[in-house]
Amino acid sequence: MKKIILVCFCLISCLGIAQEGEGEIKAIVVNAQTDTPMESVHVVNLNKVKGTITNKNGEFTIPAAVNDTLYFTFLGFKSQKVRITNDMFKFEDTKIALTELAYALEEVIVKPYQLTGYLEIDVKNLPINNAYQYSISGLSKSYEGGNKTPSAVTKVLGAILNPADLLRNLFGKKPNQMRKLRQMKEDDQIRDLLATKFDRETLMELLQLEKVDIDDILNNCNYSKSFIMTANDLQILDAISSCYEEYKVLNRKN
Template sequence: MKNIILLLALVLATVNTFAQDEIVVKGVVMNDANDDLLENVNIVNLNQVIGNVTNEKGEFAIRAAVNDTLYFSYLGFKSLRVRVTNDWLKFGDIKVKMTELGIALEEVVVRPVQLTGYVEIDTKLIPVYDNYRYRIAGLNTGYEGGGNQPGAVSKVLNSIFNPADFLYNVFGKRPKQMQKVKQMKEDDEIRNLLQSKYDRETLMAVLQLERVDIDEILNKCSYSKDFIYTANDLQILDAISNCYEEYKILNRQKR
């Protein structure tokens, strides 16, 4: 009898868990200053690593469970984190108000390359960016070494044969967070979001890393400074994913 009761309790708990995971929370996103509805606001569930965007009426719907954290981001507005509560589920739609930021853009001077028409001269005028990339047999991808070729080679070899303590501290001690990298790559909404962003905010929020940590991960994995500073967030996500996969391979071989 006790076994039957225990079995029923386990079944109910499992059903309850699945039901909780299937909850869809709804709301509307507005400008805090004037209550204007905000379209195309990006929403990411940091716990389940799924994303969505608001429609033309500022409305959104996304799967979430109680205590999940939703991350709202929108160009020109301060990013916002909202925790899903029982009250939200009880009373239905909520209004999420985002605060607008004042953005001062620095003047950018673009200097086009003036070509003369003479091949010998023009080849010297066109800038060359040497982001060398190296591939080592047995690994899934290569290493981007940067602008200094001899230093890049030694850096690659050093990364392979002597994995940095920093990578162990980030990857080895954060397996659950690193698992979210794969989930982010599989969610189309999140991929579309990251492809248009360069601020690393969403990556920082999901992976619980600081901007300096992300830069250091790529540096330890021998990506060039040009790549680190100019790549969009989706490219950075793919780079971190490749670095993590290679780290796991090398770590297994080392053990």
């Protein structure tokens, strides 16, 4: 009988240890300068890909575990990342302070083109486009490859001749991050946040990609430069997701 009681006690203890440090985090977001609560701050758990927003009292609740990272973002304030600790589960009055951004306006010098009205002179004064175009025999259009480097030619040929290999190179290096795409699309709070963002910052944190990686994926998935420059982060997410689905189809066929 004593052995049975001892075993049950051990099981209960192990269960208590397993549950410790996991559940829902409750905290308050405040303005670092005024210590006043901040409403409608977006809070994203980067590990669980879950999002929420603060209420009028600056309070929020979000699923989390110890060592998860919460990402806070609000227009006009510096984005912040906070690592979850056991103490945050024990005390519900944890405060997260956000700092306002200070924008320093620099002098902008506008240099208009000095046109003379003489074609031969004005043509020489216009800026030169250093992007190189590559054409392939049998194809009716040329392809822009950027600077004149061997990799530019390889990129163009890869996109045209073997899209499966190209997409494998793009997404195969980041399989874990790419799996988050579907989770991000299913969370309404994250979608609402991305619809208001144009800086790629939240996407970079969620996917653990650099901005240059995101631009490279979009470029190689045949999205136009105007789309890449003007689309909000939600549109960029959907574009990457669409390209990723295409990669999975092509990869499955191989």
